[in-house]
Amino acid sequence: xxxxxxxxxxxxxxxxxxGAEQADDPPTEDTAMTGDETMGEGAMPGDMxxxxxxxxxxxxxxxxxMAEGETVTVNxxxxxxxxxQLMVALQTQDEFAEAAGTYTQMLTADAATETVTFxxxxxxxxxxxxxxxxxxxxxxxxxxxxxxxxxxxxxxAQEGAPEFxxxxxxxxxxxxxxxxxxxxxx
Numbered sequence: 484x485x486x487x488x489x490x491x492x493x494x495x496x497x498x499x500x501x502g503a504e505q506a507d508d509p510p511t512e513d514t515a516m517t518g519d520e521t522m523g524e525g526a527m528p529g530d531m532x533x534x535x536x537x538x539x540x541x542x543x544x545x546x547x548x549m550a551e552g553e554t555v556t557v558n559x560x561x562x563x564x565x566x567x568q569l570m571v572a573l574q575t576q577d578e579f580a581e582a583a584g585t586y587t588q589m590l591t592a593d594a595a596t597e598t599v600t601f602x603x604x605x606x607x608x609x610x611x612x613x614x615x616x617x618x619x620x621x622x623x624x625x626x627x628x629x630x631x632x633x634x635x636x637x638x639x640a641q642e643g644a645p646e647f648x649x650x651x652x653x654x655x656x657x658x659x660x661x662x663x664x665x666x667x668x669x
Contacts, residue, residue: 552603561665567617610650611637637661
């Protein structure tokens with residue numbers, strides 16, 4: 484029962500990665516959110532121009548076009564290629580199982596492994612959470628015994644309610660990386 488409740492929280496946490504309505508071409512670039520913004524119904528991370536650090540800059544004016552922060556890679560394995568999309572989030576301890584994550588990205592689930600790159604990540608402690616949203620409803624669908632879609636967290640394998648510390652990895656001035664292996668219901 485603990486796993487079911489915890490994964491329900493994970494469902495809420497990742498639901499903000501996308502809305503129930505989907506664009507014809509889901510975005511593939513990461514979107515930084517400060518945690519104070521919320522996404523409107525049907526909004527996609529790529530639609531969040533207000534959160535885009537590049538919005539409003541003039542490339543001809545000599546503005547620094549590099550996002551501040553570091554590069555983080557999330558290596559996702561165990562994907563069962565097929566319909567739907569992968570929702571990938573980097574979450575701080577305060578966001579863990581509560582919010583989508585400071586940095587989110589969505590991509591098609593068409594390969595058994597994927598490497599997702601986030602640019603401009605502030606150094607700190609994060610957990611990576613990934614859900615294979617097979618029906619593209621923007622949620623982790625739950626059944627009687629747990630999720631009915633693939634999901635995973637970075638770090639050590641956990642039993643029971645997921646916790647931040649075993650899933651945590653550090654992003655330093657040199658960047659960071661995390662590995663996530665998806666688990667699918669039987």
